[in-house]
Amino acid sequence: MSTLTKKNALGFFEIRLESIGGLGANLAGKMLAETGALELGFNAANFSSYGSEKKGSPVKTFVRFCDPEIEIRDHSPIEEPHLIAVFHEALYKIVNVASGLQPDGVVLVNTTRDFDDVRSSLKIESGTIALIDAMGIAVEERTKINTAMLGAMFRICDFLDPEAMRTVIRRTFEKKYPQLVEPNLRTFDRGYNEVEFKTYEVPEGSQIKPFKRVQSLLGYKTQLPGGVIAAQGNSILKDLGGSRAGLLPEFHAEKCINCAACDNVCPDYCFVWESAEDKRGRLQQVLRGIDYQYCKGCLKCVEACPSDALTSLREEPGYAELNRVTQVFC
């Protein structure tokens, strides 16, 4: 029988997964909780933040573990977790991912960057940062990043027996996809073994930075009656860069024939055009570039482009900001 090494006042060890839809955090949370509940004898609860979010939108998954005799009655989202696992690094730009972390808690991040870099962008003062290149492992093993993240989470949750997870992985894949058993076991083990840690000392007398519940922007005095919105098109204020899962289209102006095939298929209206004179002095529409603020990296435009003016690019931090062509909405 395993024992929890840390607990909150209600007896829970709490985990929050921060991800975007489509990366498998929901499934990872379910497998983690199920393994603890059914294989290791804990009581557990697991749920995700639900809304009308689609693939690519921020999502949170929650796992609570406690001793088997404790009844779980709390239904509310986890605010002050012992472990936060960030599946998608770019999320920190739009979500306060490390919010409410316990002073001696662990933040696991899927990244290729180094500790201090991650620490400063996630604004973590104290606690342990754990880094894993889950994307790299998944690409090499042709699996999904969630299995690598699970491996790292099992290493962090030292009260969980990794062998139990291996059993669950075998059981999950062997019937329908037997060829996926070994790569997934390898991915899990690599996550477990390759995760690296660095602890930042808890300053004397430091307390949890209290979790701040998100307050709605508007209230009953500032909402228009009936929920009417009179600020048409205000979704342009949003930044959807965090929805990209690693790739974006790169624009090569010199190859562009201005056919608008990209513009016709883009679901996110990212192509920026300008009226300019052509060689014969006639006014023509010319493609200036891509407004990456709204690009979700679907790459439909790359498929549609007849002239190789758009190609797929592995996104490096800062590329989108540097190469963005800003749309003028008027």
Place this chain on the structure above:
Amino acid sequence: MAVSENKLSDAVPAEQVTCFESGNEMAATAAAQINYHMMGYFPITPSTEVAQYLDQMKARGQHDIQLVAADGEHGSAGICYGAAMAGARVINATSSQGFLYMLEQLPTQSGTRFPMVLNLVTRAVSGPLDIRGDHSDLYYGLNTGWVILTASTPQAVYDMNIMALRIAEHSEVRLPVIVAYDGFFTSHQKRKVKYFKDNAIVQQFVGPNPNHAYANVSDPSRPVTIGAHMGGDDLLNNHYQLSEALEKAGEVYSEVAREYALLSGREYKVLDLYRMEDAEYALFLLNSAGETAKDTVDALRAKGIKAGLIRPNIIRPFPAEELRTALKNVKALLVGERADSYGAQGGNLTHEIRSALQIDPDNKTIILSRIFGLGGKDFYADDAAAFFQLAIDAAEQGSAEKPFDYYGYYPGEEKDALAPVIEPMHGNAYKTGLIQVTQNEETGLLKVKLPPLRQLTVKPHRLAPGHGACPGCGALSALELFFKGIEGDMVVLFQTGCAYVVTASYPYSSHKQTFVHNLFQNGAATLAGMVDAFYELKRRGEIQVSDDVTFVMVSGDGGMDIGMGATVGAALRNHKMIILEYDNEGYMNTGSQLSYSTPMGHMTSTSGVGTTQKGKKGHHKDTAQILAACNIPYVFTGVESNPQDLLQKAAKAQWYANNVGTAYGKILCACPLNWKTPDDQGNELVKAAVDSCFFPLYEIEQGITRITYNPEEKGKRIPAVDWLKRMGKTKHLVKDTELLQDFENEIERRWNRLKLRHENALL
């Protein structure tokens, strides 16, 4: 015959297995174990999963329930009622608008006394629309004459689903039963749950189907009339019977709960009284919030405060007697409700508790009522603590300062009020003059002259970026492309569906021009009223606007199933508007359930592939031909991969909508998530659907059919398998020669018929 504590613990429960599942999974598990005869369902968040899990289990051969995908909840309630009248055992699940849409059927079923079980996965009622949990749908059920059980945990969902059928079919009850549990909080949270290992245990508990002993339609040797209309004398007596039966259901509930406790080891008393024995301050809360608040009760007790909690397991019949007893010595009670009865100074249950206590002349309990947690707003232990503080304060003061209030509202700050971010554009801003529509004087048919598409990029987008659609969404690209063909002002109405949800998520809007949402089934009717009012206001000179404002109703995600009636109605009345369907071949907005436009054999979350079934039965709905039969002036099909074709059709549709009457268009759109394809493939996929002649591009202008792109003539025709093999949802179909042949035959049959129509203007 009360069962003593000893007896309960001495009883040896039947063998059970522990799983880690959600409320929806457990409702499906219980239904599968009971092996109901019928489920007539329609997808709605968050209850849809019940049908999905049952479909998965059915694909694996785990039960024989006939799962009928209805055309809307009204239809689903009809299917269930019909099946119940046939003497079948019937299960269903719904939420929110779905419950309201079937509401008129519910008293009909209880008044004619046909039992069934309905899982109501509670969710906020629109408007404004909110997909998360509160009890505003449940409260509409209070006057339906159905028994209502409230299940606060996934375990209770399982247990009550089994108990519910026994209560419904009891000889002295014979009423339908609702099992209500909290959307998302209970429907989607996974917990450890026990279920009976052997289905036979469950089937023994519910017993053999007793319905054959009662009036039903399945025995021709005993013909009956069901549903004769009545006058007041008779109706009053009928309702007296119903009222008596519903009261009786309370006793039956306790009997069944005791019996179930012996079988399972879990007892659900009428009221879950948590530390109420000497409580001075109490909360009354339904379902999941009632569980959450128990932690607060413990925390207050640890401080020496005599706190307690009441959470009912049944609210119809209302447990008045049990509440009078439980509240005898309570100084102050706060009734927290996740739904208001607007203008009544308290939610429905506040008033029912007040009237229960009013009968007890000695009762001195101060009652406070608070509306909280609407639309899934979370309820934390500290919220429960705040409720207790209100009760304690009232007890100390001897009265409630504010007997009724909302809890958790927020004034907002002036600085955060929404400010316009773009200058509104209208009229000439959207008139490029580049698209010319002319009418042939001889034939009366239209001709459209388009510029090269790059020139149309000068026109501002109708939709703004920053919306929340999935990467690679085919609906959002195709809609904007269609809108490029419309000149001048537009007013759009989107029915519920993905395109609505992702473009109008409060406080954000991705619409630059005026946009309206209305519910899933009613867009065409709503826009019909809007457009006629617009022209009437104009006729009376109250508004001065140009004639070429174009009204467009946009529907998708199965909206042409539930909304077909309103659409046909609008088409037959020939209102001056465009009805546009983005067809993504399923209810993608609720998690990819089958719609009637899902092609045969395609896998969805309610048309699974397994040993006993191979995707969707039956072929896809031909909505364009249905609308053609309404004899409206213009019908078309289109795709984004033929942009010139689509823009020409948009321009024609606008001309007809502005000058003649209704135009209808169906645009096939890829859904990478649920077609199970890479995000970048959408354009290629709809192109392949067209080139395989699965989705021919044509128009029917003033009754004359014309194929606008013929892949055969262009030498582009491909076999359907070349389309199907590229999607995860049809992988299995590619390997199944018989099914594939059936699919190809249907494509060929429809294509050949279309070619004949193209060749003959009279067809």
